[in-house]
Amino acid sequence: MNAPVPHEPAVRTTCPYCGVGCGLIAQPDGRGGAAIVGDPTHPANFGRTCSKGSALGETLGLAGRLLHPMLRQGDGTLTQVAWPDAIDKVAEGLSRVIDRDGPDAVAFYLSGQLLTEDYYVANKLMKGFLGSANVDTNSRLCMASSVAGHRRAFGSDTVPGTYADLDEADLIVLVGSNAAWCHPVLFQRMMRNKAERGARVVVIDPRRTVTAEEADLFLPIAPGTDTALFCGLLVDLAERGAIDTAYVDANTTGFAAALARAREIAPDKAATARATGLDEDAVAHFFDLFYATARVVTCFSQGVNQSAQGTDKVNAIINCHLASGRIGRPGMGPFSLTGQPNAMGGREVGGLANQLAAHMGFTAAEIDRVRRFWNAPRMATREGRKAVAMFEAIERGEIKALWVMATNPAVSLPRAGAVRAALDKLELFIVSENVRSNDTVNAGAHVLLPAAAWGEKDGAVTNSERRISRQRAFLPPPGEARPDWWIVSQVARRMGFTEAFDYRTAADVFREHAALSAFENDGARDFDLGALAQISDAAYDTLAPVQWPLRAGEPALETRFFADGGFFTEDRKARFIAPEPPALRDATSADFPFRLNTGRIRDQWHTMTRTGSSTRLAAHLPEPFVEVHPQDADAAGLTDGGLAQVATPHGACVLKVVVSDGQQRGSLFVPIHWSSETASCARVGDLVAPHTDPYSGQPEAKATPAAVAPVALPLRGFTRTHRAIALPEGTWWARVAISGGVEYRLATGQGPMVWHDFAYRVLAGDARLVEQLDRGVYRAAAFVDGELDACLCVGPADAPLTWDAAGLQGADAADGEPLTARISSDQIGATAPVICACFGVAVDTVRQAVAAGTARNVADIGRTLRAGTNCGSCLPELKRLISHERVTHPS
Ligand code: SF4
Numbered sequence: 001m002n003a004p005v006p007h008e009p010a011v012r013t014t015c016p017y018c019g020v021g022c023g024l025i026a027q028p029d030g031r032g033g034a035a036i037v038g039d040p041t042h043p044a045n046f047g048r049t050c051s052k053g054s055a056l057g058e059t060l061g062l063a064g065r066l067l068h069p070m071l072r073q074g075d076g077t078l079t080q081v082a083w084p085d086a087i088d089k090v091a092e093g094l095s096r097v098i099d100r101d102g103p104d105a106v107a108f109y110l111s112g113q114l115l116t117e118d119y120y121v122a123n124k125l126m127k128g129f130l131g132s133a134n135v136d137t138n139s140r141l142c143m144a145s146s147v148a149g150h151r152r153a154f155g156s157d158t159v160p161g162t163y164a165d166l167d168e169a170d171l172i173v174l175v176g177s178n179a180a181w182c183h184p185v186l187f188q189r190m191m192r193n194k195a196e197r198g199a200r201v202v203v204i205d206p207r208r209t210v211t212a213e214e215a216d217l218f219l220p221i222a223p224g225t226d227t228a229l230f231c232g233l234l235v236d237l238a239e240r241g242a243i244d245t246a247y248v249d250a251n252t253t254g255f256a257a258a259l260a261r262a263r264e265i266a267p268d269k270a271a272t273a274r275a276t277g278l279d280e281d282a283v284a285h286f287f288d289l290f291y292a293t294a295r296v297v298t299c300f301s302q303g304v305n306q307s308a309q310g311t312d313k314v315n316a317i318i319n320c321h322l323a324s325g326r327i328g329r330p331g332m333g334p335f336s337l338t339g340q341p342n343a344m345g346g347r348e349v350g351g352l353a354n355q356l357a358a359h360m361g362f363t364a365a366e367i368d369r370v371r372r373f374w375n376a377p378r379m380a381t382r383e384g385r386k387a388v389a390m391f392e393a394i395e396r397g398e399i400k401a402l403w404v405m406a407t408n409p410a411v412s413l414p415r416a417g418a419v420r421a422a423l424d425k426l427e428l429f430i431v432s433e434n435v436r437s438n439d440t441v442n443a444g445a446h447v448l449l450p451a452a453a454w455g456e457k458d459g460a461v462t463n464s465e466r467r468i469s470r471q472r473a474f475l476p477p478p479g480e481a482r483p484d485w486w487i488v489s490q491v492a493r494r495m496g497f498t499e500a501f502d503y504r505t506a507a508d509v510f511r512e513h514a515a516l517s518a519f520e521n522d523g524a525r526d527f528d529l530g531a532l533a534q535i536s537d538a539a540y541d542t543l544a545p546v547q548w549p550l551r552a553g554e555p556a557l558e559t560r561f562f563a564d565g566g567f568f569t570e571d572r573k574a575r576f577i578a579p580e581p582p583a584l585r586d587a588t589s590a591d592f593p594f595r596l597n598t599g600r601i602r603d604q605w606h607t608m609t610r611t612g613s614s615t616r617l618a619a620h621l622p623e624p625f626v627e628v629h630p631q632d633a634d635a636a637g638l639t640d641g642g643l644a645q646v647a648t649p650h651g652a653c654v655l656k657v658v659v660s661d662g663q664q665r666g667s668l669f670v671p672i673h674w675s676s677e678t679a680s681c682a683r684v685g686d687l688v689a690p691h692t693d694p695y696s697g698q699p700e701a702k703a704t705p706a707a708v709a710p711v712a713l714p715l716r717g718f719t720r721t722h723r724a725i726a727l728p729e730g731t732w733w734a735r736v737a738i739s740g741g742v743e744y745r746l747a748t749g750q751g752p753m754v755w756h757d758f759a760y761r762v763l764a765g766d767a768r769l770v771e772q773l774d775r776g777v778y779r780a781a782a783f784v785d786g787e788l789d790a791c792l793c794v795g796p797a798d799a800p801l802t803w804d805a806a807g808l809q810g811a812d813a814a815d816g817e818p819l820t821a822r823i824s825s826d827q828i829g830a831t832a833p834v835i836c837a838c839f840g841v842a843v844d845t846v847r848q849a850v851a852a853g854t855a856r857n858v859a860d861i862g863r864t865l866r867a868g869t870n871c872g873s874c875l876p877e878l879k880r881l882i883s884h885e886r887v888t889h890p891s
Pocket of ligand 1: 015016017018019020021022045048049050051052053054183184185186
């Protein structure tokens, strides 16, 4: 949507958000900013972007950036130091802990936001030179169950299919995936297939999401019961004689045991319906569709993975595709939709504690192979601690030094409150970051290392379809920020490993990574980039998106795996897995009668450190919320738009109530994005139980028993300033980016005197303060040189919480000085919710158009308001809103 400006050469790069991996073109403006558009030549998106991608140009500012290495002093303050001093501090600290307590007393916690080169160097240092495999990543919270399921079934972490399968499928099954919001460009691709080729779409999800509203068949499954549904499907395929016996016999083992287990769990449609809470006719309809359609792709995402039985769920899905031979051919196969931009790259290098490197594990032969390749002096010889276990070991004092790179575990891990407390026990706590303040940094990091951000760094990422794309720098790194691979290499060299970490460029690292993937491979491993092992710097710079495998001496082909078998087990056969019956770990109780489901929203990413700076994105869903079924809301005394406390045995949040019949009775949904930087009490990680899957170690983030109760704060309001501020103790607030500053939406039980005091102490400073108290509504505005600098409005929830220019001038009349505030023609009020982030179209504007009869459908809205005509991310919500308004205002 931002038109490129011809100042500097445009740069082809890749989006830093989700696993779709869209190609982008960045056009720098010469002033530190850039216009961002979709790359029409990139095969992941063909020029399309979603709302997040199209707003990237708004997120390039340097506000809040960490620009220099910092060390925490004894009094808790942070002091800027030179890079060599920071590197010394890290290297000496790691060496001291290892010498005294052994290598397993140190750990790295990495991120799917890192580039492959960053990941490779960190993994190599820890596993080959420090001697521990305590390297894990926030990808553990995202798709570890898919990795484990792939490895159990295929012998390798292989995604068999490609995005082209989504164009060629006749049936697309989405399990535990709100793709319309979480993988928007891919979802629009599926919708095009539906519109143009008539593909049918089935959505299986406990929530009726906007994705579900686009489905031909929606199955509102009971939480945690996906395994039963796919066991029922396997039995049904067997009963109908739809097993591809030739494929099964030639290419797999374990079918009989898996089918027998499936018959125990879900012997028929009626039993499947009982086990899943679904209507039997709906179950039969799904089974009929799968049976009758050759080209089926089953996409699964966090709703499957984030489970203490996530690996079994993945294998129950894969079982059905193996049994019916629907794998590796056009338009068919199981398809893991990866959450993060480079979770796949992290898997490739071995950036998980239970992988060694380059899709190799911890067999003696693999350890020896990697040792020889790296010429490593101190190889890790067994798996390390996975994320949840890693932080539990920190809590027990067993891990004494931790290096966190590009992630925010103090927000995102289960029992996040306990994680923050545990971080305080560390002897050495290092954080490589873009921002100077976040919950993890503020948990007492001893060393802060300024990392280059998206747009400033160079490297590779791999998307959900195994496609490697380049992220390229188009801005200079600010201050002393450096790429992560450089920072880790400097520490390694300071620890004495100069030769092994003598990288000059990201291309040096990439070549070594590619060479390791091909080292003694000979087709025995799926992951092979041998064709890129000798890539020149110039060719690396211009590398076009490519899919692996890329074996040396073979042409680069867009390859699917397993149509003819060839799995990566010892006997080259796939394994059917007999899953355990579905069972949630913690039962609900009288104290905690609900199931808490967590997830993402359309326009925010992770803990908002980038997306939170875009005013367009902020206006979509600006406050943290809990979604509740209407009957549950009634029973609990909750009102739509009110506040509620959501509590679990692990913690509590206070959130805005959204009453929605898309929510199942007995379930609550809460988004994951807010932190202590952006809200007073909305860190959802605090609520989540630490139960993990026995194979993947992925925590259960979708079914923690929870309670919900109303919170009475009678006054509402907002304050706008140019900078982050502290609100009076006891205030509920959520921070929202606005043009030139921030807006705090607030709720409070404290009356005008407290806010009068706050206005003078915090907002006024040297500014001239204008105040008004009118029918219980307190308003204050601070002016500097006649320009509005800050404002505040607090009053009863049913009062008009705005302040127009006339009111302001009236309040100031006694002063006599003219005010030339920029607000002179505007009403000041809390930011209106926006439905189309690309064109800033407010929800109310769409409502008014429908009520006035000027728009009856999405096409009318597009023509008159432009909403939905750029990225299309808002189309499902537009449809929902229009249909709701047409019921309310029939014409
Ligand atoms: S779908 Fe959106 S967030 Fe995901 S890669 Fe594409 S532009 Fe980025």
